[in-house]
Amino acid sequence: MAKSSSEKNGLKKGPWTPEEDQKLIDYIQKHGHGKWRTLPKNAGLKRCGKSCRLRWANYLRPDIKRGRFSFEEEEAIIQLHSVLGNKWSTIAANLPGRTDNEIKNYWNTHIKKKLLKMGIDPVTHTPRLDVLQLASILNTSLYNLPPQFNYPSLSGIGRSVINPSHMLSLLTTLLSCQNRNYNPDVLNNNQLSDSDTLLQNQPQCSQMQLDSIQAFQPNQPHVSLQENHIAKSNSNPLNMESQVMKTKLENHIIPIATLFSHQNTLPNLWLYNSEGHISDLPTMAQSSSAMQRFSSPKFNSIYNNNLLENQNLCNNNEGAPNFNLSSLLSSTPSSSSPISTLNSSSSATFVNGTTEDERDTYGSNMLLMYNISNGLNDSGLL
DNA sequence: AAATCTCTCAACCGCCGCTGT
DNA sequence: GACAGCGGCGGTTGAGAGATT
Numbered sequence: 464m465a466k467s468s469s470e471k472n473g474l475k476k477g478p479w480t481p482e483e484d485q486k487l488i489d490y491i492q493k494h495g496h497g498k499w500r501t502l503p504k505n506a507g508l509k510r511c512g513k514s515c516r517l518r519w520a521n522y523l524r525p526d527i528k529r530g531r532f533s534f535e536e537e538e539a540i541i542q543l544h545s546v547l548g549n550k551w552s553t554i555a556a557n558l559p560g561r562t563d564n565e566i567k568n569y570w571n572t573h574i575k576k577k578l579l580k581m582g583i584d585p586v587t588h589t590p591r592l593d594v595l596q597l598a599s600i601l602n603t604s605l606y607n608l609p610p611q612f613n614y615p616s617l618s619g620i621g622r623s624v625i626n627p628s629h630m631l632s633l634l635t636t637l638l639s640c641q642n643r644n645y646n647p648d649v650l651n652n653n654q655l656s657d658s659d660t661l662l663q664n665q666p667q668c669s670q671m672q673l674d675s676i677q678a679f680q681p682n683q684p685h686v687s688l689q690e691n692h693i694a695k696s697n698s699n700p701l702n703m704e705s706q707v708m709k710t711k712l713e714n715h716i717i718p719i720a721t722l723f724s725h726q727n728t729l730p731n732l733w734l735y736n737s738e739g740h741i742s743d744l745p746t747m748a749q750s751s752s753a754m755q756r757f758s759s760p761k762f763n764s765i766y767n768n769n770l771l772e773n774q775n776l777c778n779n780n781e782g783a784p785n786f787n788l789s790s791l792l793s794s795t796p797s798s799s800s801p802i803s804t805l806n807s808s809s810s811a812t813f814v815n816g817t818t819e820d821e822r823d824t825y826g827s828n829m830l831l832m833y834n835i836s837n838g839l840n841d842s843g844l845l
Numbered sequence: 846a847a848a849t850c851t852c853t854c855a856a857c858c859g860c861c862g863c864t865g866t
Numbered sequence: 867g868a869c870a871g872c873g874g875c876g877g878t879t880g881a882g883a884g885a886t887t
Contacts, residue, residue, distance in 0.1 A: 478855075497873095498872090500873090512872085513858090513872095513873085514856075516873075517855085517856065517857080520874095549876065549877090550876090551875075552874075552876085563876085565854080567877085568855085569854090571853095
């Protein structure tokens with residue numbers, strides 16, 4: 464009769480029992496570890512040496528820290544991963560009490576998802592290309608809309624294509640379209656709720672915006688601005704603007720969304736300020752806080768301790784991302800580093816799908832790192 | 846309450862690099 | 867230089883727990 468798969472070659476596999484753990488601990492306390500190949504036999508264990516080593520290294524070692532990862536640990540993992548890639552053992556060497564296996568698991572089950580949700584590629588630590596492409600295509604497409612779809616610039620000079628907050632709204636709506644396998648009926652009834660929620664958090668529309676919005680209404684007879692003003696006073700401007708958004712979505716955005724239907728996800732990325740209002744992108748940029756970690760003394764220390772090894776890794780380009788270590792090592796941020804251009808004044812919190820407790824500050828900084836806000840003029844418009 | 850789905854993480858597997866012969 | 871043995875690493879798996887339907 465064949466032995467079960469967990470006992471081939473007379474060696475046990477699978478979960479360790481408390482008795483086995485005790486045997487291993489007793490032996491290593493007495494004789495120390497090493498010579499893993501012969502250790503199990505000497506310790507009276509029916510396990511392979513590899514299994515013993517892993518059990519000791521990942522679970523039984525006395526200096527192992529248990530419990531949830533702290534905020535600082537999580538930030539350290541993200542930073543180290545951005546420099547080292549999947550060098551879990553090297554990352555673990557910088558996190559006392561944590562094992563490479565534990566960090567790897569935490570990365571795969573928590574951090575990776577969080578970064579993806581924020582539209583950041585967890586491999587490259589850059590904004591996902593599909594998101595940037597989508598933003599670019601959206602902007603181009605919207606810029607080429609018929610004139611009645613364009614917002615007037617708040618400054619009154621030139622024209623702007625879309626309110627930046629609305630751009631975020633559209634991106635999220637697209638995400639919803641993708642996730643729900645877009646159905647126009649569903650959109651009509653449900654999808655706009657995102658936009659409406661957004662709009663309710665917006666400051667009141669300017670007079671010029673309201674005029675334009677009213678003028679944009681499809682299938683409506685042209686009305687004079689005076690008539691328009693009277694009409695506006697009797698209607699909800701937010702609903703009117705939603706109509707514009709709805710029309711844009713139906714006629715121009717959804718076809719674009721279908722182009723991306725093969726993609727998995729897009730970021731659900733809202734940034735609210737302390738009053739609970741969605742921030743304009745320039746405000747978002749100014750509110751970055753987490754990137755200061757890159758120049759903190761604590762992380763300078765970590766990086767200094769591993770400078771030579773890491774630099775070799777990067778220089779040899781052995782799987783490590785191409786990264787300017789000198790910018791990380793500088794305690795005084797240099798102007799050439801994208802990271803160093805961040806400041807850290809106000810507090811901003813990502814919501815929508817995440818909680819404050821999740822401490823998602825990475826995304827806002829990424830927006831600035833890649834100059835997403837550069838496409839905005841002083842009015843915060845594209 | 847039961848069934849199903851999702852998530853977590855300990856453990857395994859295969860590969861690689863180092864060292865000794 | 868070729869080979870074998872070993873330790874270490876990173877990717878993957880699957881059982882169990884918890885959440886959801």
